[in-house]
Amino acid sequence: MQRSVKMKDVARAAGVSVMTVSRAFRKDASVRQETRDAILKVAEDLGYVFDSTAANLRSQRTGFVAVTIPSINNANFADTIAGLSDVLSGEGLQVLLAYTNYDVAQEERAIEQLLRRRPEAIVVTGGRHTARGRRLLEGAGIPVIEAWDLPAEPVDHVVGFSNAATMETMVDHLVAQGHERIAFIGGDVDADTRGADRRRGFMAAMAAHGLACARLIEAGPPPISMREGARAMARLIALHPDTQAVVCVSDLSAFGALTECQRRGLRVPQDMAVAGFGAYEIASICVPTLTTVNPFSRRIGEEIARLILEARKTPAGRQLRRIAPELVVAGSTDQQSDAGGG
Amino acid sequence: MQRSVKMKDVARAAGVSVMTVSRAFRKDASVRQETRDAILKVAEDLGYVFDSTAANLRSQRTGFVAVTIPSINNANFADTIAGLSDVLSGEGLQVLLAYTNYDVAQEERAIEQLLRRRPEAIVVTGGRHTARGRRLLEGAGIPVIEAWDLPAEPVDHVVGFSNAATMETMVDHLVAQGHERIAFIGGDVDADTRGADRRRGFMAAMAAHGLACARLIEAGPPPISMREGARAMARLIALHPDTQAVVCVSDLSAFGALTECQRRGLRVPQDMAVAGFGAYEIASICVPTLTTVNPFSRRIGEEIARLILEARKTPAGRQLRRIAPELVVAGSTDQQSDAGGG
DNA sequence: TTGAAAGCGCTAACAC
DNA sequence: GTGTTAGCGCTTTCAA
16 A cells, blocks of 8 residues: 555556556456456555556646636535536546636636646636736637636637626516615626626616616625625615615625615515525525526536537537526515525 | 647747756746746747646646545635635645545545545545545555544544534533523434534533433435525424524524524524524624634634645644634524624 | 557756 | 756557
8 A cells, every 4th residue: 555556566466568557447448357357456456546647648638627716615606616527527527626816817827827737628707817818718729618707709618698688687677676776786896797797787777777876885895795795785775775676796795785674674675675696595595585696507517518528529619608597586576476495 | 829839849949958948937946037037938929838747747746735525515615725725825736626525435536536636635524434535545645634523543634623522612502591402403414424423512412411402303414505404493393392492503504594483483592592503604694693613614724734834844743733613602592692794 | 459669748867 | 057868657559
């Protein structure tokens, strides 16, 4: 049970050539079944562990799919990674993860680090990169997938949706509920591209309804937490006490806002309607349940995986795969539709 | 801007040997400053991206630290990874993550996959492994760290705390509040070792107080979500309507339980005290705020990283580093101490 | 189905 | 501070 047992050692012990050992460790390679079994037994007894680093160099294939996400502590991105990872692992591919803290400079560094590992594809969140980051992606010579967004000028493939357009549906719903004085919390810092897009989409939708959209509450740099949502709600009430409804950049901030209403004795949705984004579990459990948008985070990951697998077989042209989000109406904007809990 | 630009190409273009290019890409290596600058400029212009796979093989160092966690979608583990990753990245080390779905068989596969990549250290969650998984760890020839637990027979290093002992503090607190009929939700499936330990610790603490501990509500296989917490609470009320307090295996299930109380008009903490575990953000935001245990998830990761860095310099003996968790008393068990929100 | 020779793109080790 | 030589542990390629 020592490290530095090499294929050569296994070969010698099994009485075959290294090449036969190498073949025994690959599913598809042609080795007599008995030979393979014997080799694997010997390898296990010797405590041999296959050395990918050598195989990677010689075969020029690492089995890595590189991924950058803004934050590891985010249930939406975690679901995407889980979906991606589950589909890829079936094909012997492994996710190599890096996070960017919602910062394009850090993303650039992450991209460079990841590309040095010679991944077979690279997935990035969103379409905003530094000039050099973009150049690195363009020159990578592997499939590049921008996810969770619809970039105006994609580097290569895209799997996502329009964060801005999604807000139209949300505003339509609130207007249909009879609200006119509607506020937005978050999305004020450019770093969170998708949050900023949602905010822009909100403003556009309000304008389309002929409504004023001056009720924009800043929640600071991402990630916007529950606490920031609560603080923003307090500020909103102070600044615009007659607000009827508020859309938050995510379910986390929306839940924070909801709790602030509870602390102040404001009834939701009667005194204040609240909506979020992301279909986090909390949205379906809290009291009242939260109106939100389901972006199908996991499916985004699965779709990215499928795209990568297909691209490996037949390198086709650029793909644009939309994953249409879905409005989920719940108790926080509609008394009739609360059905939360156990 | 093509892949397959190699160090040789950069060397030729810069009019130096490959070895000098190699040195230019390492911080510590001795190269004239002008030479280095010139080389890096040429490399950038040619679109050269350093090939780690080759460097890894030759130098027998990959810069990887392998980590297995039960689930990627868990704020506690995510915080540990973030702490670990942040400290390691300063030293040029990169986390290579795999998840196990709370399943030792899947952990075994993950460990093998990870070891093939020749990491320089491996971190696993908890001390329960398959026999072969344990053998793989023991023979890995690199520092092994078991985290988030205090295994009875550690493989190598340990950074964690006793999940069972932590429950004593919690039960003491509830008893001090005057409760006697106390229930526990979750931790019934062995797969979640730490959850099961908390449940055992709860039972031991109840026994120590001379209290009955028959109020154990099963919540099924991990991860225990908010929804399962809510369902378990409903069952608890049905089975033992006179229950005064309930300890949940995590803050997520505790929050679910809390919402179930709200839906039924039970006042928390007056009619039912509720406590969780993990110090998730929600515990400090929900109404009332949740009594919980802060395991200092991020610090666990940082401490693991420090241990690894020290072990690389001077391979010392086995380390056991305890990270003492802290009881956080809040509104869900103590009316006096609610201070939640913005 | 199996084996022998060559080499993947870097860096250790040594020379100057 | 820079160059030369050899080789990391596998797999590709070709031959049997």
